[in-house]
Amino acid sequence: MAETIIKHTLKTIVTMIIFTLVGTALLAYIFEITRVPIEASEKEARLALFKQILPESAYDNALLTDIVELAPSKLLGNRSSTTANIATFHHQAAGVILEAIAHDGYSGDIKLLIAIRSDGSLSGVRVLTHKETPGLGDYIDIAHGKWIQLFNNESLTKTPANLWQVKKDGGKFDYMVGATITPRAVVKAVLKALTFFDLNKDTLFYKFKQASPNAVLPTQMQRDEP
């Protein structure tokens, strides 16, 4: 009796192990053959997105790999460290692509990709991800409206910080009636990203302006608070 129980248990265990091994081996194989295409299409998608906000003629470096690590910052809204892509042209600073997160949207975080030229003007802004109401707040997404293009060529010198608000709050930015919270959050996030750039631009470009590629970053990034 006891022997049959042991035999049965063993059979069960062996069956489970065999199925697990076969499944794992199959997955490892598929992972290996899809890894390269997945990486390639992710890279392609990223570059296509960059192209929308920073024309390819504006830089001549490897935008995807020339990155600077950024610690969590209140101005960018990132809670874990993120990266900025640095664009250079003939070894001169050309611009930077920052990721910023607005936490005060209507529903959930709004993730933005912001391209700033080295002179502090905006080259373009795009919404990466958002959960705003479809048909109401989602016009911040280029797929649903041209609103986000209002930021093209804006800068802190062109528009003083106190006008970086939606028109309803006395600023200069248009919005659609019925959805004010969403654009308000986006305008605020872009303003903060511009402020971040102003405070940190020397640090951002430091590594890439040097002739020597091995130059190291200064140990401490500037503080967020102006």
Next chain:
Amino acid sequence: MTSMYKEITINGLWKQNSGVVQLLGLCPTLAVTTSAVNGLSLGIATALVMAASNASVSPVRQWVPTEIRVPVFILVIATLVTIIDMSINAFAHPLHKVLGIFIPLIVVNCIVLARVESFAAKNETVPSMLDGLMMGTGLALVLGLLGGIRELVGRGTLFSGLDLVFGPAAKQFVLTVIPDYHGFLLAILPPGAFLGLGSLVAIRNWIEIRNTAKASAAAPLLKIAPSH
């Protein structure tokens, strides 16, 4: 033998349709069907998983002890779903972005395990595979139909997002059925999914009842017991 295949097909597509009769797997049915392309894509992915999982469980069924059959089935299904997930990510990247978390969630779609457990574990390989494929196709049709209705009512277009599957060239196949349509938001939002599915269930029941009535009128001597 052919009559068996015919019955499996009719069961999957109409009689036991998982979308509007068994009402299994409602999570993707309601969440993904914001457009015809989204609904159909996830439906096809589910159908592929179901055909593959039924086909791979059936030949090994006598070696799986009853006590661990559910973990083994889930393991097989999870492996297949992950393979499909990685393949879509590699070869239709934009579509992967749209379907997002719903592909991995096929694993927990009850209909997949239900067919493995109730059909593939008891039948030969070829009928099992057909059963999975037909059950999945039935679901895919419902998802595509529901997505099409919601897209048409909500945005006045059909097949928008086709370029996500077939590349930018497919953009010309997007139909703008109602030009200058301002949109009917409710259809795109979750309540639209419930209303749409409810209507589909009602229409299917109405057809079924009418057919039964017709059949009993044609053969008044035969008493037909109501099937529901």
